[in-house]
Amino acid sequence: MSLRKKTPHKQTTPGARRRFLLPLTFLLLSFLLMILPLEGFVSSVKAVLAYVFIPQVRLAHGTAKYAENVHQTVRELLDAHRENRELKQEIEMTKLLASQAEAILDENGRLTEILRLKPARRWTGVWAKVAYREPTQWNTVIIDKGSRDGIRERSAVISMQEGKEGLAGVVVEVTENTSKVLLVRDEDFSAAVYLERGQEEGLLVGNGPRPVRIKYIPLLTHVEKGDKVFTASTSSIFPAGILVGEVSGVREDESFQTALTVNVDPLVSSAAVKEVFVILDNEAKK
């Protein structure tokens, strides 16, 4: 006869089963989202989420920004009248300059035709505001214009800084009313560029928090700190001649070099991007 007491089998209650199944479902779902490629299904999920999250994101961004800048907003309001008067004068001046520029363009067109040169193309686009920037993802911003405004994936994005226009990034995702922009510093960013001094071309690549680099510059190229860098006409996305930044140094730590790697200080700082111009009709690439 056994001394061991027979223990009854535990019955699994529906409540206990649900308590186990519920987290498992969400864990599996999130795991599935992680293992699936970012295109296709995940992209559709993101597009659906954009409708839910984007208004929320705008609210979050706007509220936090408003609370952060209340004192500054009051001061700005006090200065607004004076600035308004100054801006009106500036607009008059700009109109004058625009009419002069138009005349110069006409003259340039005539001369180009006479000399049978290939005419320089102009591009058009839309201005957009940065609607959201996740603090842990400084190299990506969401702007408040989307496919409804004509923005498409791989549209070039520029921004004004210190009174100059500079390359800001490229559109990587588009929804109806918003677009996600990959900024120059992101590791996935690359663009064909050339150095102003000798016109040598190279490949600009983002490098996260470290300096942006230009790879594949011919080895004997004379490069100096402060040399300007522009987008090259060989780029498949960006129009030629957009200022990218200035050379901040040449990397000399790589042995057995076959090409130079140059560090670049981008004109447009990731943290300071507030308004951007998305190039829609890049005729030069057509």
Add this chain to the structure above:
Amino acid sequence: MWSFVKLVFLFVLATVFHWAFASVFSYWGLSVNILLAFAAAFCAVLKPAFGYPAAFFCGLFLDFFGTKVFGNNAFTFTVCACIVYNLSERFDFDAFFPQIVTVFGLTFLAGVLNSLLFLWFTAAALWPGFWSLLGGSLVSAAFAPAVFWLVRRVLGKGSICRQL
């Protein structure tokens, strides 16, 4: 229905707070995760049928901004929700100390787990740095009592809340 509306309102509020805190503390290089504190508070107050989806959506909200992996934050937040539901049988989440300790531990764990998932799926590091994570966890933990109070205050004893 009213409780659910209040939960949605809290979710929106959580994202506003998360944005504000993350922006302010990023100047000092601290990786603060207030949204996780809210997710923990949701799980401490809500029935699992509402707590798990709330935590999952909080994570999904953060995933929305990533470009390389999608779902890592949702996974991390769901793991944290599991931990909170298991701890709630042992801890009294009405007291400040368990709230602080739980949020501190979860924020640190979420940072590590997130980095590991990121490393696994992209072979790139997302590690914010030990001191950044530790400091961020401390800040998140310091605000945990206020977050728990707010969640309890807004949700009250609605139909979606746990009967303790």
